[in-house]
Amino acid sequence: MITNAKNLYGMYDWHPAFYCMVLRGIQKVWDSTYAVILVQYFFYAYVVTELLLYLRKKGIHESILIAVAIFTGLNAENYLLINTIWKDIPYTLSIFWELVLTAKFSIDFEEYKGKWYIYFEFVTAMVGMFFYRKNGMVSFIVIAVSLIVVLRKNVKLISSVVICIALIALIKGPVYSHFQIEDSGRKGMYIGLSQDILGAYYAGGEVAESTLQMINVMTSYNNAEYVYNPTWAYQSYDLDIEPKKFIRNYLDTFIKNPVTMLRTVIDREDAIWDIFKGEDVRLGTVNFTETQDGVENWNTFYDKRIYRSLYEYTSIETAYTAKSQWLSAIEWRCGLFTLLGMITLVYLMIQKGFCRYLLIFFLYLGIS
Known part of the structure; x- marks a missing residue:
């Protein structure tokens, strides 16, 4: 950038x-x-x-x-x-x-x-x-x-x-x-919602022929060996279809597999609502120190990164917060704060009035 x-x-x-x-x-x-x-x-x-x-x-x-x-x-x-x-x-x-x-x-x-x-x-x-x-x-x-x-x-x-x-x-x-x-163009437009369709498909759900064509693109035409991940699919970036067609296929898949689709949405948004991380969940940003050193002409403009002594101590501290269940819930996940926020919002809506506090809920909905 x-x-x-x-x-x-x-x-x-x-x-x-x-x-x-x-x-x-x-x-x-x-x-x-x-x-x-x-x-x-x-x-x-x-x-x-x-x-x-x-x-x-x-x-x-x-x-x-x-x-x-x-x-x-x-x-x-x-x-x-x-x-x-x-x-x-x-x-x-x-x-x-x-x-x-x-x-x-x-x-x-x-x-x-x-x-x-x-x-x-x-x-x-x-x-x-x-x-x-x-x-x-x-x-x-x-x-x-x-x-x-x-x-x-x-x-x-x-x-x-x-x-x-x-x-x-x-x-x-x-x-x-x-x-x-x-x-x-449409590159990356469907990377979130397309995961819900993949989740329904790999859970054995029923999909239409036009939806299957989308799935073929999202799995690089290798459905049998594709490993589904609810939060990541690089191939979804390449899906290039009209928004109307995507929405139609998405709704069709939801109508045919409502429970399965809801589960995939909940799974995809795990970090927002789940207080604790699930089994085998990995925090990819913990001590992530990748730089642009050596990439194209980066070092023509900026010096190579030099790690200072403080880095080692900081890395130990951040790694500990990620491994600790409770510290991870407080420092790396949103579930606890989502719960407290929703409780506060519902209380305010009941005590002070519904409509205007509903704005905060819509903001949360827009973020999600």
């Missing part, structure tokens, strides 16, 4: 061109990988601080907020990822930022509806969320539609959504055309 940022003209829009443009902007100020990391630090600190200040305003004791800040900062997964240059980092922070803003719109709508800066933040988070990942469009649509329906009387919010759409069109149109960005 950083290499792409060196020459934006004619790049293939797989690692998002928009993100590479952001990286290029950072390089113009300071051409160093450290500069990108520092920008991520600032982004992270800004969003977390905004959340903590809002919770303080809602009456949460400062000692609790300090404890939350320390836990968040020392969380093994957080400090590994925040030091990683990857499109998913700003995407996740944009989602998190949108969660904070949605909470403000939902809980304290009257207080914040007239403040201009919250709409600026909203537009920034939404546009970033749309571009940083290929599936960001889904989250964008779910959140935008939900906000418009529930808060339809807020003209400024609706105007902000319109501005988001206009900016997206401007970037996808004239800006991308200027840089001659090559559209990646």
